[in-house]
Amino acid sequence: MSEAQVHKRANEVKARNKALDTITVGAIEASARAVHQRILKRGKPDLHFPIRSLKNVSYSEKQGYFTIGKHKKTRTLTVNTVKNFAQTLRMMGLSKELVETNDFATKRDAYYQSKNWEEARFGEQSESDAVMDDIEALFSVDGVSREQLRFIPDEHGGAVAGNLVVLDPDRETGEVERIDCTRFGSGAYSIPSMVEHLSFETDAKFILAIETGGIFQRLQSHKFWQSENCILISLAGVPARATRRFIRKLSDECKLPVYAFVDCDPYGISNIYRTLKVGSGNAAHLSQFFCVPKARFLGVTPQDIRDYELPTHPLLEVDIKRARDALKNDPFFKAHKPWQKAIHDLLEMGVRAEQQALAMWGLNYVIEEYLPNKLSEPGKFLP
Amino acid sequence: MSQQESFAFAAKSAGGRKVKAARKSAKASAGAGKKAVRHASTGARKKTTRQGPAAARAARKKPASRHKAAPRSRATAKEMARKQRDISISEFFAKNRHLLGFDNPSKALLTTVKEGVDNSLDACEEAGIVPDIRIEIHQHGETRFRVALEDNGPGIVRAEVPKIFGRLLYGSKFHRLRQSRGQQGIGISAAGMYGLLTTGRPVVITTRTGPKKDAHHFELKIDTRSNEPKVKKSEVVAWDKDHGTRVEIELEGGYRGGQHSVDAYIRQISLANPHAQIEFLPPNAEKNGDAIVYPRVSEELPPETAEIKPHPYGVELGVLMQMFRDTRSRNLRGCLQGDFARVSGRIADEICKRARVKNTRRPGEVSRDEAERLHKAIQATKIMAPPTDCIAPIGEELIERALRAEVEAEFYASVTRKPAVYRGNPFLIEVGLAYGGNLPGDAPVVAFRFANRVPLQYQQGACTITKAITATDWKSYQLQQPRGAMPVGPLLIMVHIASVWVPFTSESKEAIAHYPEIIKEIRLSLQECGRRVATHIRKRKREADEEKKRAYIVQYIPQVAVGLQEILGLSDKARAQVVSNLTDVLERSRRM
Numbered sequence: 001m002s003e004a005q006v007h008k009r010a011n012e013v014k015a016r017n018k019a020l021d022t023i024t025v026g027a028i029e030a031s032a033r034a035v036h037q038r039i040l041k042r043g044k045p046d047l048h049f050p051i052r053s054l055k056n057v058s059y060s061e062k063q064g065y066f067t068i069g070k071h072k073k074t075r076t077l078t079v080n081t082v083k084n085f086a087q088t089l090r091m092m093g094l095s096k097e098l099v100e101t102n103d104f105a106t107k108r109d110a111y112y113q114s115k116n117w118e119e120a121r122f123g124e125q126s127e128s129d130a131v132m133d134d135i136e137a138l139f140s141v142d143g144v145s146r147e148q149l150r151f152i153p154d155e156h157g158g159a160v161a162g163n164l165v166v167l168d169p170d171r172e173t174g175e176v177e178r179i180d181c182t183r184f185g186s187g188a189y190s191i192p193s194m195v196e197h198l199s200f201e202t203d204a205k206f207i208l209a210i211e212t213g214g215i216f217q218r219l220q221s222h223k224f225w226q227s228e229n230c231i232l233i234s235l236a237g238v239p240a241r242a243t244r245r246f247i248r249k250l251s252d253e254c255k256l257p258v259y260a261f262v263d264c265d266p267y268g269i270s271n272i273y274r275t276l277k278v279g280s281g282n283a284a285h286l287s288q289f290f291c292v293p294k295a296r297f298l299g300v301t302p303q304d305i306r307d308y309e310l311p312t313h314p315l316l317e318v319d320i321k322r323a324r325d326a327l328k329n330d331p332f333f334k335a336h337k338p339w340q341k342a343i344h345d346l347l348e349m350g351v352r353a354e355q356q357a358l359a360m361w362g363l364n365y366v367i368e369e370y371l372p373n374k375l376s377e378p379g380k381f382l383p
Numbered sequence: 384m385s386q387q388e389s390f391a392f393a394a395k396s397a398g399g400r401k402v403k404a405a406r407k408s409a410k411a412s413a414g415a416g417k418k419a420v421r422h423a424s425t426g427a428r429k430k431t432t433r434q435g436p437a438a439a440r441a442a443r444k445k446p447a448s449r450h451k452a453a454p455r456s457r458a459t460a461k462e463m464a465r466k467q468r469d470i471s472i473s474e475f476f477a478k479n480r481h482l483l484g485f486d487n488p489s490k491a492l493l494t495t496v497k498e499g500v501d502n503s504l505d506a507c508e509e510a511g512i513v514p515d516i517r518i519e520i521h522q523h524g525e526t527r528f529r530v531a532l533e534d535n536g537p538g539i540v541r542a543e544v545p546k547i548f549g550r551l552l553y554g555s556k557f558h559r560l561r562q563s564r565g566q567q568g569i570g571i572s573a574a575g576m577y578g579l580l581t582t583g584r585p586v587v588i589t590t591r592t593g594p595k596k597d598a599h600h601f602e603l604k605i606d607t608r609s610n611e612p613k614v615k616k617s618e619v620v621a622w623d624k625d626h627g628t629r630v631e632i633e634l635e636g637g638y639r640g641g642q643h644s645v646d647a648y649i650r651q652i653s654l655a656n657p658h659a660q661i662e663f664l665p666p667n668a669e670k671n672g673d674a675i676v677y678p679r680v681s682e683e684l685p686p687e688t689a690e691i692k693p694h695p696y697g698v699e700l701g702v703l704m705q706m707f708r709d710t711r712s713r714n715l716r717g718c719l720q721g722d723f724a725r726v727s728g729r730i731a732d733e734i735c736k737r738a739r740v741k742n743t744r745r746p747g748e749v750s751r752d753e754a755e756r757l758h759k760a761i762q763a764t765k766i767m768a769p770p771t772d773c774i775a776p777i778g779e780e781l782i783e784r785a786l787r788a789e790v791e792a793e794f795y796a797s798v799t800r801k802p803a804v805y806r807g808n809p810f811l812i813e814v815g816l817a818y819g820g821n822l823p824g825d826a827p828v829v830a831f832r833f834a835n836r837v838p839l840q841y842q843q844g845a846c847t848i849t850k851a852i853t854a855t856d857w858k859s860y861q862l863q864q865p866r867g868a869m870p871v872g873p874l875l876i877m878v879h880i881a882s883v884w885v886p887f888t889s890e891s892k893e894a895i896a897h898y899p900e901i902i903k904e905i906r907l908s909l910q911e912c913g914r915r916v917a918t919h920i921r922k923r924k925r926e927a928d929e930e931k932k933r934a935y936i937v938q939y940i941p942q943v944a945v946g947l948q949e950i951l952g953l954s955d956k957a958r959a960q961v962v963s964n965l966t967d968v969l970e971r972s973r974r975m
Contacts, residue, residue, distance in 0.1 A: 028950055082969065089950065117945075
């Protein structure tokens with residue numbers, strides 16, 4: 001890439017981030033203005049929060065993820081809510097200040113910030129967390145995520161390796177850093193807590209999201225991303241917010257399919273994969289930012305257990321309960337026939353198999369045989 | 384011993400007929416005493432078993448003697464007969480003092496005070512005198528106390544004094560069906576005997592029946608063998624009281640705090656007897672001036688109660704048979720009609736007919752079988768409820784005034800129910816509540832139980848009053864209540880049952896038995912008081928809410944304005960506008 005191209009790209013990144021911030025500040029100001037107007041008219045101002053419960057969630061096949069319904073609860077400013085109202089407004093003010101100074105705050109940071117809010121200070125972090133959750137839900141309606149509000153989680157995301165350049169503008173100088181994810185040797189790039197400001201350059205064909213650190217390390221060490229031209233991302237169990245958002249942004253911006261490679265058990269299917277792809281039921285207002293609708297299930301499938309004669313463990317009672325629950329109650333699985341068949345299969349066999357069970361046929365069998373076989377027919381992946 | 388009596392310090396003395404009745408009962412109880420002697424000898428037997436299995440075997444074959452039984456040849460029936468002898472009631476009681484409430488030193492002290500105060504109150508009321516009672520406890524050693532009880536009652540005529548204080552089972556109230564205190568078994572003479580047994584000191588009595596009469600001073604001992612008083616000293620003295628009685632008893636005792644204490648008793652007796660002025664000089668008070676005074680709340684004596692005849696529904700078979708033997712009527716019809724409440728000639732005929740017994744039968748000749756048929760017939764016959772003029776409540780107004788004088792609280796409520804009936808016995812329930820103020824808010828509520836104005840301090844758990852309190856849903860009256868337990872909160876509950884016959888669970892007379900009619904009446908009165916307390920608590924809560932509202936407005940509205948200023952970059956003037964507008968809107972709003 002030429003110097004000029006790099007420069008142009010960097011400017012694009014900056015412009016786009018600025019536009020996002022404008023939206024965020026605009027949303028905050030619009031809410032505050034509505035409250036102010038109402039007060040000037042001697043009325044009682046109110047805020048409308050989407051109701052966060054399974055009853056207000058539906059699975060949208062068109063969008064490919066859980067969406068929150070139209071039901072809202074209205075919080076009117078009364079004597080009992082005046083404290084909460086004041087704290088919500090002060091927290092919104094903090095968010096605006098963070099955006100304007102290009103800074104961020106964790107939940108703990110925000111709690112301590114409140115200590116100089118006089119009467120509006122929080123006594124416990126749980127109180128400030130609850131207000132933060134409220135604000136997140138409030139602005140999710142405007143398409144603004146918590147990370148855009150500059151409130152970031154404490155934990156960082158998973159590891160990344162492969163054909164990817166991450167463009168990361170420096171917070172202080174604005175200088176855009178180019179991070180080449182092929183150049184970490186036997187290590188890997190670690191997804192930061194906040195990914196909103198990142199941009200990407202890649203010519204990879206797909207993203208492989210891997211449940212366990214063991215398989216990720218094996219594929220990375222053998223430069224699997226080179227032979228298959230892909231990006232490897234470790235999920236480390238149920239993926240953290242940052243990991244999910246990173247995969248989502250990457251797949252959206254670079255139009256990459258995402259293939260999930262997880263254990264073949266109800267936890268891998270219904271918790272890890274389902275959460276990655278469509279979001280979780282009780283945080284449906286976040287799905288629009290965090291889910292990865294382009295994800296497909298590469299394996300390990302129940303059919304693989306038969307085809308590759310994998311060693312298995314019997315399903316535990318919790319596994320069976322989880323699988324039955326998925327069949328009966330989960331709108332995602334209910335919408336996809338192939339999944340129903342697969343889960344029925346699994347229940348019938350009464351067993352589960354881990355990714356690493358493939359090592360039975362040789363440590364590198366997964367690289368040399370299993371994945372190439374699977375990747376030759378992406379059409380067969382489960383939805 | 385269930386209906387043993389306390390003895391009034393009554394001037395009008397137990398007249399001829401009543402004395403006879405009392406003597407009769409003394410004889411009857413002596414019979415019961417014999418049975419108990421056998422129990423006593425069981426105790427002796429147990430002693431012998433310690434000497435070895437052979438001795439035990441031998442002892443089992445023969446009645447125990449009081450000497451240490453060494454193994455010896457078997458007794459003949461003749462020898463055994465020689466050892467049998469009468470036992471006096473006094474002697475029996477001396478060995479069974481726990482039956483009278485003298486189980487342990489601290490209870491003995493409490494019982495002594497109780498017996499004296501009960502007697503004084505009953506005597507004063509009977510004589511129409513508003514009672515002034517003084518209780519002194521002097522401590523003479525670690526476990527040695529001298530109790531002095533003084534009243535302004537009618538006094539006792541000279542000739543009666545030795546009998547009343549020196550003899551057990553002598554009194555005026557035993558055979559009357561009437562609301563009176565008569566609480567702890569055989570009363571003040573038992574306390575005197577306890578003192579004599581533990582300290583060897585005589586009972587000292589000073590009494591005067593009127594300003595123109597002499598005051599008499601006695602020192603008495605009881606001969607436990609003969610149940611006869613022994614007068615150690617009797618003289619005329621000068622006394623500054625116009626009429627009244629002072630009794631002094633020295634005894635082994637214990638002075639403690641807590642719910643079983645003398646202090647708790649005096650506090651409660653003053654609550655239930657607002658017409659009495661009570662002075663209490665506790666052992667730790669050095670001078671006379673340190674007496675605690677529970678002032679009189681009302682000058683009015685409780686209304687005099689009528690004596691009633693037993694209602695047929697409440698009479699047990701044995702009692703029924705006894706009544707047939709004792710009656711003066713010559714035929715059954717007359718006996719039923721004359722000796723029972725609410726039995727007319729027509730009802731008497733109906734009972735006889737149902738029992739297939741001729742109504743002309745001589746009551747004394749009624750057989751056991753016939754009596755049993757009559758007893759059943761009574762239960763099957765519809766008889767009007769007994770008259771209720773025989774019970775006197777404390778009254779709603781007086782309960783509330785007594786509570787106000789005694790308990791510092793912010794709200795008081797009281798309910799006096801109409802009389803009701805259980806098993807033919809009229810009774811009446813009263814409840815008083817005090818809420819808030821100095822009462823502790825995080826402890827289970829205090830429940831004071833009273834039967835005929837006498838506090839019940841022991842066996843709280845076994846009492847139907849406790850049961851009725853815990854069975855009431857206090858949560859709906861704005862109080863906390865762990866499941867199946869006493870409610871928790873700043874509340875004091877007093878429950879009074881007044882009846883001609885209070886059903887106690889046992890001889891110790893500390894707990895009321897569970898009769899559904901009684902539970903129902905208690906529950907209804909608790910609910911009535913509970914509703915009033917709930918109204919008060921809700922009102923207080925509303926006021927507190929108002930207070931909170933004002934505080935909230937002052938505290939947080941400026942912060943709302945600061946938040947808006949930060950986000951929208953308002954001027955300070957615009958911020959002040961927000962504060963004034965919002966304050967205005969919220970203060971006018973009724974919604975919280």
